[in-house]
Amino acid sequence: MSKRQVHLAAHFPGVNNTTVWSDDRAESQIAFSSFEHFARNAERGLFDFLFLAEGLRLREQKGRIHDLDVVGRPNTLTILAALAGVTDHIGLVGTLQTTFNEPLELAKQLATLDHLSGGRAGWNVVTSSDAFHGANFRRGGFLDHADRYIRAAEFVDTARDLWDSWQADAVVVDRASGRFADRSRIRDVDHHGPQFDVTGTFPVPRSPQGRPVVVQAGDSDEGRHLAATRAEVVFSLHTEFEDARRFSEDLRARLQRAGRSADDLVILPGATFVLGDTTAEAEERARAIRRAQVSPATAIAFLEQVWNRDLSAYDVDGPLPEVEPDLDGGPITRGRVRHVRDVEPLVRGWRERAEAEHLSIRDLVIEVSTRGGFVGTPEHIAAEIDRYVQARATDGFVVVPHTNPYGLDEFVGRVIPLLQERGVYRQAYDPDATLRQTLGLDAA
Structure with missing residues (x-):
């Protein structure tokens, strides 16, 4: 029986708490040289695609621009179009909103990117009901939270209708x-729905x-439904083995109910990695990286987002604030996605944990905020990736480095060859493959 093949994507590091900007080799998150190095290196590692996030507004805290946004958030499609000219095979996937865009314009941009890149375009579908972001747009924050995915589903359907209106x-x-x-071989689109009128x-x-690959990253029940009914790749937060397997089983069941095959959706959790020549060295490096990811200012800012108070007077190496949220x-x-719905029990649990484990503010934030991932020797990490995929807990991973733009280099140099030796990763790209074919998806 042949082994299942590992799919890997590379997430460009930038605006998130995992990026260590204090690293000596950290460079700009807006200069094209950073994107070019990252893309060329991901292609050297034979990754399926690279993945860019996008922000519609700079995040703020206490009336100040958030420190990780200080050098800006450039346009995703422009960067991907430029990267199409310096790469040959790797897929180019961008995060693009359904809330503040229109189907015709976005479908046109993505189809153009697909032509420019020779069939390598992908679209990570995201939504927003945030009036803070909406204030940058004519419609403002009018969209109710419950309507986000209703609009997104109709948006994707309309875009696909547009892409399919030309025969090959x-x-x-x-x-x-x-x-x-x-x-005679071009069909006019005549769509009239609750969200869009396109004729x-x-x-x-x-x-x-045929049409760009659709990626989805929402984890709510509505997000999972959108993934099961319309997406072809899902980018999940479920990295731990059992959690990843439960998520995968849930998605596969939803696919079946939607009349789709289990092979119609590629599931890729986001995962960080820390390598070392020995397990002890990797664990020591991981501790240092986690501490660099959570600077004193970052720790206080993180706590303030939960407490919804100015906590700048508190000692980051001292106990949690006695004041209530x-x-x-x-x-x-x-401008930041708020994942915490029930603050009081969360804070109560943090206080109990901090007291039991003698954790300072910074220590606790490190424990609860740093992303899960793989820590160990290259051999260990290759074996773990293989284990997840063979057990169908995932189809692979979106690798999230902790430095920009060189953070992927070590993974490409030390882990990729071991996956190849295991016979679970390609030795070369198919020179004529589109992104859809690289992912093993059916033709559109």
């Missing part, structure tokens, strides 16, 4: 008259993949 052979080459589009002819011919005041943090 609609563009005709005639030696006498030149190149033209056969109108007319899509302006871009069918792209090399402010549950009624306006939020002091704007």
Whole structure:
């Protein structure tokens, strides 16, 4: 029986608490040289695709621009188009909103990227009901939270209808008259739904993949439903083995209920890694990295997001604040996804843990905020990745380095060859493959 093959994607490090900007080799998160190095190195590692996040507004805390956003958040599609010119095989996936975009314009941009890259474009579908972000747009924050995924589902359906409106052979080459589009092979789109009215002819011919690959990263029940009904790749937060397996089983069951095959969706949790020549060295490096990820200022800022209070007077190496969270005041943090729904029991649990384990503010934040991942020798990490995939807990991982732009280099140099030796990872790209084919997905 042949082994299941590992799929890997590379997440460009930048605006998150895992990026260590104090590292001596850290460079700009907006300079093209950073994106180019990261993309070329991910392609050297034969990754399926690279993955860029996008922000629509700089995050704020207590009226100040959040420190990790200080050098800006550039446009994803522009960067991916530029990277198409300096890479040959790796997929190019960008995070793009359904709340503040329109289907025709975004479908046109993605189809254009797919043409420019020779069939390597992908779209990470995200939503927002945040009025803070919405204030940058004409509609403001009008969208109710419950309607986010209703709009997203209709958005994806409309974009696919636009992409599918051209037959593959609609563009005709005639030696006498030149190149033209056969109108009989182009279908006008006539969509009328609760979110969108779109009528007319899509302006871009069918792209090399038929349509770009759709990625989804939401973890709510609505997000999982969108993934099971419309996505082709899901980027999850479930990294621990049993948690990852439960998530995968849930998604596979949802796929079946939606009338789709288990192979119609590639599941890739995000995972960090720390390598060492020995287990002890890797664990020591991991402790140092976690401490660098959570600077004193970052620890206080993290706690303030939960307490919803100014805690700058507290000693980061001292105990948790005795003051209770402010549950009624306006939020002091704007633009950040708030994952905490029930603050009081969370804070109570943190206090119990901090007292039992003698943890300072910074120690506790390190324990509860740093991303789970793989720590160990290259051999150990390769074996763990293989174990997850063979057990169908995942189909692979989105690798999230902790430094920019060189953080992926060590993984490519030391882990990828071991996966190849195990026979679970490609030795080379198929030179003619689209991203859809690289991922093992059916043709669109």
